[in-house]
Amino acid sequence: MEPSILSYEGFDPAAEGLREALCTVGNGYVATRGAAPESTADGVHYPGTYFAGCYDRLTSTVAGREVENEDLVNAPSWLPLRFRTPGQDWLSLDRSEVLEHRQDLDTRRGVLTRRTRFRDPVGRVLAVTQRRLVSMHDPHAAALETTFVAENWSGPLDVRASLDGRVTTSGVARYRDLDGRHLVPVAQGYDPADGVAWLQVRTATSQVRIAQAAVLVLTGTRTGTEGPVPGTAEQTAGESAVLTRLDLVRGVPVTVEKRVALYTSQDRAISESLVAAREHAARLPSFGRLLADHAAAWERLWRASAVVVPGQPQQALDLYVFHLLQTLSEHTAQLDVGMPARGLHGEAYRGHVFWDELFVFPFLLLGFPRVAxxxxxxxxxxxxxxxxxxxxxxxxxxxxxxxxxxxxxxETQRVHLNPVSGRWVDDHSHLQRHVGIAVAHDVWQYYQATGDVAFLHGYGAEMLVEIARFWCSLATYDKADDRYDLRGVMGPDEYHDAYPGAGRPGIDNNAYTNVMVTRVLRYALDALALLPDDERAALRRRLALGDDETDLFERVARRMRVVFHGDGVISQFEGYDRLAELDWPAYRARYGSIRRLDRVLEAEGDSVNRYRASKQADVLMLVFLLGERGLLDALAALGYPFDAAALDRTVRYYLARTSHGSTLSAVVHAWVLASRDPEASWQFFREVLDSDIADVQGGTTAEGVHLGAMAGAVDLVQRCYPGLDLTGDVLRLAPRLPAEIGELRFRLRYRDHWGIDVRCAHDRVRIGLAASRQPPITVAVDGVERTLAPGETWEPARQPLRAGRRA
Incomplete structure (x- = not known):
């Protein structure tokens, strides 16, 4: 992998799923996996296409139960383009002789290039070069350019291009017992007058009508002309195909462009999806024009989001920023969609929206606040x-x-399949109520970064109040201790969903949940205080929010319970210290990877609920979100004596008891260790960089990338290592760069300043504001503040920090 280029040499069936996911191209509205255009879903390839927010619901029978699931739908494939030499079968990577094969994903321009040389059974060599894009300029346009060269022969080449709506949603092996037949054919056709083939399907339950229209154009002929490819229509229910024959001359390239328009009935400013697709396809410009506009749009995105870290990390960072922007672009801001945890890259988690936006928001707030x-x-x-x-x-x-x-x-499932044991087991993850905490935290961070008072007045304050209300109604009061408890929840750890032998699911007083609830209550109270008097009164009337409730917010925020054990360590939840210790060396020796320890233990007839073992960071999430000082202040406000030494002990305790079964775990640990053990922080950072490129979870990336971890990798170099903090009306920097990073550079947006350039090194910091008519802002480096006006640059000298404390 070179900077900005992800390359794969040769065809490896075992790695194809991973490559297809990482070579996805998209624009925030629609995305298509990097499968070969001649491939079909066959256990090796999976050419999925996904529209943001296009879901459908079906009922399946699982383990004797009727189970209803809503899936992000695998839409009709616009890709299919097959080819064959005279008298032979269709050529393919799997069933033909492949002399050379290479894929290159250009993340700077958003172009996937594929070069393959085939030899047919009679010795004819055909070279195929394809370029693919899903336009970042025009969200409804996609294109495939294919150039054929007959290297040692001349003669006809059959080409079949189609739009295929017969696909199912079946990209995740453990879901294949579930019904994935979401698409129902509506119409297909071909108009020889303009060369447009079209297809329309609808989703089975949600009744979303998906339409695609394609035109084939022949270019690069010996005459130098271009025009629609003459072809024969092949129409069947759910598929619209055009079969044509090209006349190849030895050594002379012939290029066919497949230009496609894509719409759904969920789109705005259209009368009907098929009409829109057909009209758009007939007017699509050449591949060259589409590419030029597409590359220009990507250049604008990179100007706003590029992070420069000299050396090897740059490669992964470029790829991860690229995939973030393909899922969450400016086009996304026009849609009513959330952030699917696995992007628009696959079907893991059924395309659902979890709490992962908590990890993505910092990236968006620094470059794309409108998307946030x-x-x-x-x-x-x-x-x-x-x-x-x-x-x-x-x-x-x-x-x-x-x-x-x-x-x-x-949409949380109530049973899930353990692929290790092959058993369906009860799933209580719906008790992870802390997703509401993530929503509230995102609301407040958005306001802090943008100063968007209109959003806070119109939407944010009401969300914060209603989330705060929920937590206060869930809390129970212990009069003897004058403390509030939160019972029957699950924390971010995700392993512990009940006490051993308990008759009810859930655990009590999860530290992360309890402490963050106090922050949510403060956010709600502060948001109310920021409203003008008349608006605050109107909101209170509309929500029937009395003084008794806001007084309760205040009391719960001051008297929430946090449980500690042994030497002042924060307990992950009440009773955590009474669980058994796990023999970590024995399990690692027996199984190698124990990232999914819960599945391993269930397969043994045991339960992770019995052990002090966490899937991912839980207590340490508090440091990630609040910072060390913020956590110490939060506990002090609750009346708990807790200092930096106790925090060090807490960090050590959970470092030894976490299996890192989630890619998010390494993000949090890298952050927490940045100020105490830079070397260990760097190792976790490297793991985050490898999370999807190296598929550290062992096969999960093929089912969709991990957007939270991708954003977390970028966040570590944009906020953690530079010590960037946007709260409190001051832009603060306190760099703590690892030894392996000599300097890093990035651009950010803050309040109404859209071009703030930052350079951080061990011995200097440089902050420059682009010229504008915006008011000055206050910036601080290592606690020293200065007012900086547009067009000004500040470069204070600084002393390199001492080596971090060892935890």
Whole structure:
């Protein structure tokens, strides 16, 4: 891998799923996996295409139960383009002789290039070069350019291009017992007058109509002319194909462009999806023009988001920024969609929205605040559903679900398949109520970074109040201790969903949940205080929010319980210290990787609930979100004596008891260790960089990338190592770069300043504001503040920090 180029040499069936996921091209509206255009879903290839927010719901019978699931739908494939030499079968990577094969993903321009040389059974060598894009300029356009060269022969070449709506949603092996037949054919056809082939399907339950229209254009002929390819239509239910024959001359390249328009009935400013697709396809410009506009759009994105870290990390960072922007672009801001945890790259987690946006928001706030706002609006529009969920469970306020899809109902499964044991087991992960905490934290961080008072007034304050209401209604008061408890929840750890032998699911007083709830209550109170008097009064009337409730917010924020054990270590939850210790060396020796320790133990007839073992960072998430000083202050406000030494002991305790079964875990550990053990922090950072490129989870990346970890890698070099903090109306920097990073550079947006350039090194910092008419801002480096006006640059000298404390 070179900077900005991800390359794969040769065809490796075992690695094809990973390559297809990492070679996905998209624009935030639609994305297509990097499968070969001649391939089909066959256990090796999976040419999936996904529209943001296009879900469908089906019922399946699983383990004797009727189970309803909503899936991000695998839409019709616009890719198919097959070819064959005279008298032979269609050529393919799997079933033909491949002399050479190479894929290159250009992340700077968003172009996937494929070069393959085939030899047919009679010795004819055909070279195929293809370039593919999903336009970042025009969200409804995609294109495939294919150049054929007959190297040692002349003669006809059959080419079949199609739009295939017969696909199913079956890209994840453990879901294949579930019904994935989401597409119902509606119409297909071909108009020889303009050369446009079209296809329309609808989703089975949600009734979304998906339309695609394609035109084939022949270029690069010996005459130098171009025009629609003459062809014969082959129409069947769910597929629209055009079969044509090219006349190849030895050594002379012939190029065919497949230009495609893609729409759904969820789109704005259209009358009907098929009409829109057909009209658009007929007017699509050449591949060269599409590419020029597409590359220019990507150049604008890179100017706003590039992070420069000299050396090897640059490669992974470029790839991860690229995939973040392919899922969450400016086009996404026009849609009513959330952030699927696995991007638009595969079907893992069924394309649902979890809490992972908590890890992605910092990246968006520094470069694309409008996109961050759109994700908050997705949550806002589903506030009524969250209120209903809380009421149905007997609570007040709004209870956001652990997994969300189209309408905000709880999509969390109640059973899941353990692929190690092959058994379906009960799933209590719907008890991860802390997703509401993530929503509230994102609302407040958005306001801190943008100063968008209008959003806070119109939407954010109400969301914060309703989330705070929920947590106060869930809390129970212990009069003897004058403390509030939160019982029957699950924390971010995700392993512990019940006490050993307990008759009910859930655990009590999860430290992360309890401490973060106190922050949510403060966010709600502060947001109310920021409203003008008349607006605050109007909101209180509309929500029937009395002084008694806001007084309760204040009391719970001051008297929430946090449990400690042995030497002042924060307990992950009440009773954690009474669980058995796991023999970590024995399990590692027996199984090698124990990232998914829960599955290993269940297969043995045991339960992870019995052990002091965490899937991922839980208590340490508090340091990640609040910072060390913020956590110490939060505990002090609750009346708990806790200092830096106790925090060090807490860090050590959980470092030894975490299996890192989630890619997010390494992000948090790298952050927490940055100030105490830079070498260990760097090792975790390297693991984050490898998370998807090296598929550290052992096969999961093929099912969709891990957007939270990708964003976390970027966040470590944009916020953690530079010590960047945007809270409190001051842009603060306190760099703590690892020895392996000599200097890093990035650009950020803060409040209304859209071009702040930052350079950080061990002995200097440089901050420059682009010229504009915006007011000055206050910046601080290592605690020294200065007012900086647009067009000014500040470069204070600084002393390199001492080596971090060892935890």
């Amino acid at each position: 706002r759109s994700l908050l609006m997705y949550r806002w529009r589903r506030l009524p559903r969250a209120r209903r969920a809380a009421a149905d469970a007997g609570y007040r306020g709004a209870m956001y679900p652990w997994q969300s899809g189209s309408d905000g109902r709880d």
